[in-house]
Amino acid sequence: MGDCAVVNSIEPLNLLDADNSSLESFFAVLGERKFRSSQVLQWIHKSGIVEFDRMTNLSKSLRELLKQKASITLPDVFEERQSSDGCIKWLFRLNDNNIIETVYIPEPSRGTLCISSQAGCQLNCTFCATAQQGFSRQLKTSEIIGQLWLATRQLEALAKNHRGITNIVLMGMGEPLLNLPHVLPAIRLMLDNNAYNLSRKRVTLSTAGVIPGIDRLREECLTSLAVSLHAPYDELRDKLVPLNKKYPIGDLLEACKRYSKSNNDSEITFEYTMLEEINDQPKHAKKLLEVLSAVPAKINLIPFNKVEGIPFRCSPVKSIDRFREILVKGGIISTTRKTRGDDINAACGQLAGFVKPRIPRRHSNSSWAN
Numbered sequence: 121m122g123d124c125a126v127v128n129s130i131e132p133l134n135l136l137d138a139d140n141s142s143l144e145s146f147f148a149v150l151g152e153r154k155f156r157s158s159q160v161l162q163w164i165h166k167s168g169i170v171e172f173d174r175m176t177n178l179s180k181s182l183r184e185l186l187k188q189k190a191s192i193t194l195p196d197v198f199e200e201r202q203s204s205d206g207c208i209k210w211l212f213r214l215n216d217n218n219i220i221e222t223v224y225i226p227e228p229s230r231g232t233l234c235i236s237s238q239a240g241c242q243l244n245c246t247f248c249a250t251a252q253q254g255f256s257r258q259l260k261t262s263e264i265i266g267q268l269w270l271a272t273r274q275l276e277a278l279a280k281n282h283r284g285i286t287n288i289v290l291m292g293m294g295e296p297l298l299n300l301p302h303v304l305p306a307i308r309l310m311l312d313n314n315a316y317n318l319s320r321k322r323v324t325l326s327t328a329g330v331i332p333g334i335d336r337l338r339e340e341c342l343t344s345l346a347v348s349l350h351a352p353y354d355e356l357r358d359k360l361v362p363l364n365k366k367y368p369i370g371d372l373l374e375a376c377k378r379y380s381k382s383n384n385d386s387e388i389t390f391e392y393t394m395l396e397e398i399n400d401q402p403k404h405a406k407k408l409l410e411v412l413s414a415v416p417a418k419i420n421l422i423p424f425n426k427v428e429g430i431p432f433r434c435s436p437v438k439s440i441d442r443f444r445e446i447l448v449k450g451g452i453i454s455t456t457r458k459t460r461g462d463d464i465n466a467a468c469g470q471l472a473g474f475v476k477p478r479i480p481r482r483h484s485n486s487s488w489a490n
C-alpha cells in the first residue's frame with residue numbers, strides 16, 4: 121500500500137534525462153531491482169529502442185507500468201544539411217520551439233560529434249555567432265544526450281560508409297560549465313558502458329574558463345578539457361571573452377593545473393581563434409609561451425570563421441604559420457584546426473540555431489563579466 125502511494129506520486133520521467141544512478145533510484149521507487157537500469161539504458165542508447173513494448177527482457181507488467189510512469193522523448197529533427205567536405209549539421213527543435221545545432225565531422229581516423237549545451241549563450245564573446253543570439257535557456261540532459269542519440273540514428277539511416285561517432289566535443293552552442301547539473305549526467309551516459317561506452321579521452325568539454333565549473337568537473341567527472349583562451353594578456357582577453365573580468369588568466373591557469381594533475385598530468389588543449397592584427401602577432405605568441413610555461417598544454421589555433429555582423433577578420437595563413445612556428449620552437453605542441461563545414465555554417469563559432477532569447481546580447485554579459 122505504502123509503495124503504491126510512492127509509485128503513484130512520481131511524475132512521469134523522461135528516461136533520457138536519467139543517468140544510471142538516477143535510473144536505479146527510479147526503479148527502486150517502482151519496487152524493481154537495480155539491474156533494470158542497465159537493461160533500459162542498453163535498449164535506449166545501444167539499440168536505439170524507444171518503445172517500451174520492444175524491450176523484450178522486461179516483463180509485460182513492468183512495460184505497462186513504464187508506459188504510465190515514464191516517457192522517452194527526443195527533440196525533433198528540423199533540418200539536416202550536408203557539407204561538401206562530408207560534415208553534417210542538424211538543427212534539432214526542442215519542445216518550446218528553440219532550435220539547437222549539432223555537427224558531425226568525419227575524419228580519416230575518427231568521427232567527431234560537436235554537441236550544444238545551452239540554447240544560446242550568456243557569455244558574449246565578441247567574435248562568436250552564438251553570442252549574437254542571446255541566451256534562451258539551459259538544455260536538459262535529454263536534450264544534450266538526445267543530440268547524440270539522434271545523430272547516431274541519422275548516420276545509420278544515411279547508410280553511407282560513415283565510421284560513426286568515436287569522439288564527442290561539447291563545443292557547440294553554449295557554455296557547458298554553466299549547465300553542469302544537466303551536462304554531468306549526459307557525460308556520464310557518454311562514458312557508461314551500458315550506453316555509449318566512450319573513454320574519457322574521447323569526450324572533450326570546451327569552456328571559456330568558468331573556474332568553479334572546472335573544479336567541479338575535476339571532482340565529479342574527469343573528461344578531456346579544452347579552454348578557449350584567445351589572448352595571452354588580461355587586457356585583451358577582457359575584450360574578447362568578457363568572462364575574463366570575473367576569472368582572469370592567472371587564476372584560470374591555476375585551475376587548469378589542478379585539473380591536469382588530477383587527470384594523470386594530461387594536457388589541456390588551449391583554443392586560440394586567430395584574429396587579424398588583434399591577437400596574431402609574434403609578441404602574442406611569445407607571451408602565450410610564457411604564460412603557459414608551467415601548464416601541461418597543447419594549443420589549437422582556430423582560423424576565425426566569418427560571422428555576419430562581426431567586424432573581425434581571419435589572420436592570413438602566413439601569420440597563422442608564423443605564430444605556430446614560434447609556439448612549436450618554444451616547445452608547445454600546436455596545431456591549426458582545419459576549417460570544416462563552413463559552406464553550411466557549421467564551423468566553430470558559426471552555430472546559432474534559432475533561439476528565443478530571454479536575455480538579448482546587449483544585456484547578457486553583465487552578471488558574468490562583472
Ligand code: SAH
Nearest residue numbers: 248294295326327328348391424425468469
Ligand atoms: N563556450 C565554450 C564552447 C563553445 S565555443 C567555449 O567557449 O569554449 C567553441 C570554440 O569556438 C571556442 O573556442 C570559441 O571561442 C570558438 N569560436 C567562437 N566563435 C568563433 C569564430 N567565429 N571563429 C572561430 N572560432 C570561434
